[in-house]
Amino acid sequence: MVKALHVVRHPTGFYSAGATTLFASKFDQRFSYCLYVPSAHDQDGPALPLVVLQHGTARRGPQYRDNFAEWAERHGCLVLAPLFPAGIGDPDDLHNFKFLRYGDIRFDEVLLAMADEVGERFNVDTRRFLLHGFSGGGQFVHRFAYLHPDRLAGLSIGAPGRITSIDYDSPWWIGLKGFEEEFGCAPRVSELRDVPVHMVVGSADVETWEINNQGDANWMDGADAYGVTRVERLRALRDNFEAHGISVRLDVVPGVGHEPMRVLEPVKDFFASILSRRESPATTSG
Template sequence: MIFAPPPLREGGTAGRLGYYDRGRTPYFASRLEPRLSYCLCVPRDYDEQGSEALDLVVLVHGTARWAETYRNGFADFAERERVIILAPLFPAGMSTPGELSSYKLIRHGGIAYDLVLLDMVAEVAERYRLRSQRFLLHGFSGGGHFAHRFLFIHPERLLGVSIGAPGIVTLLDPDHDFWVGVRNFETVFGKRLDIDAMRHVPVHMVIGGEDKETWEIRLTPQDSWWMAGAEGLAEANRLERLAALRQNLESHGIGVRQDIVPGVGHDGRAMVAAVQDWFATVLANARKG
C-alpha cells in the first residue's frame, strides 16, 4: 500500500514543527482512516534542527478509551527516557452502533487497525527523527488484546511488547481458527506467521494479583465472541488466561517476563510503574548496540 505524505497542519508544516507539536499534543486524525486519531507526548526540548533521534512508545487504550490518560501517565517517562509517546484512539461503534471491541480483533468491520497504527507511526517518523523503525508497544485490557495479536502479525516492527491483562487471548494453536488459534492466520492477515521473528521480541506480561472478576469476559455459546475452541478458557479469569498465553508462548521458545502487581484488580493505571521499568530496561539494552 502506498501512503500519501501527511497533510500540512496549522502551526507547522511538513519538516517544521509548531507550538502544538511538542509536549502533550492535540489529537490528530489518521491520514489513512480519519475516523481514528492519535495524540503524542514529545520531549519539550526536542530540537528539530538537531541530531538527536528518539525512540517511540505506543500505548493502546482499553475498552473505556482512556488514551489521553495513558499518554499523560507516561509524560515524565518521555522526558526522562527521551522517547515519543503515541496513543491512538480507536472509537467505539466503528463496525456497528454501540460495539466496543472491533479494534481488539485487529481486523474487523472493514478496518485494518494494525495498518492504520503503522501509518500513524509513519506519520510520526516523517515529523520527528526516530532511532529505529521498531517501537515499544503496551496495551492494557482491550489494549492487551491488541498488543499480543499485533505481536503475532508484526514482530519485525517491535522493539518489545508489554501485554496487560487481556480478557480473551489468542494462542499459537494450529488446530483452531483465529481468534482462538492461528490455523487460518495467513488468510486473515495476508502474511505468514513468523514464530522465529517473535522469538527475537522481548515480551512482558503484567496484571494485578487480584484481577479475578469474570463478569466482563465470561464466554458462552451465545456470545458474539464465541467460536469453536473457546471452551478451554471459557470460565477462566484474566490471571488464568494470561498464564495460558505465557505458557503457550514459552512452549514455542518465546521468552516472557511477567509482573504480577500485588493487591490490585483490573486497573491499568496501577501497571504503569512496572511497564515503565521494563521499557527502560529494553531501551537501555537496545541502545547499547
C-alpha cells in the same frame, strides 16, 4: 510588585509539543492519535525512541499518554497513543480493533500508518517501537505481534480478557488456524522469539463478568479453555509463548484488580531495561 514574565508561545507549535492535541490520521480520518513530545526532541539531533500505548475498551489513550509523560521526559522517548473509536459501522460495537480486522478495516495497518505519520513530522525512530496494551489493548498488541514482530523493539501485554495462543489446530482467534486466510500471510512466530516480551496483570484481576460472556459478539467457544480469569489466561499465554521458544517476563502486581494505570510501573521498568540495553556501549576485549 513583581512583573510576570511573558512567555512567547507559537499558536500552532504549542499543541505539537509536550502533551499534544488529538490529530486525525491522514491514512484514515476515522482514527486519531495524541502524543507526548519530550523536551529532548530536536529535529537536528538524534532520533528519539517511540513508545506506543494502545487503549482498551474504555479508550483512555490520553490518560495512558499523561501517565507516561514524566517517564518519557526522563528517558527521552516520544509517546504515541492511538484512538480507535467505538461504534464504527455498528453503533453498539465496542470491540472492533481487538481482533485486528473489522469489515474492511485492518487496525494493525492503521497503527503502522500512524507511526509512519509521526515519523514524518517528528525526529523519531519508527522502524521498531515499544508497544504496550492493557485489557482490550492487551488483546490487540499480542495479535499485532504475530503479524509485525519486525516492527517491535519490545512488547508488553497487559491483562487480556481473551487470548490467541500459538495453536495451529484451533481456529482464529482462539488459535492460529486460518490466520493466513484472514491476513494474507502466515503468523511470524519464529521472529517473535527475537522480541523482548513482557506480560503484566494485577493479582486481584479475577472478576469474570466481562470476559465469560457467552453469546456476545466478542465470544468464541473455547475462549475459556485456558482459565476463567485474566490472571489464569495470561499465565497460560506465558506458558504457551515459552513452549514455543519466546522468553517472557511476567509481572503479577500484588493487590491490583483490573486497573490499567496501576500496572504501568512494571511496564515502564521493562521498557527502560530495553532502552538501557540499546544505549549501553558495546564491550570490547583486548
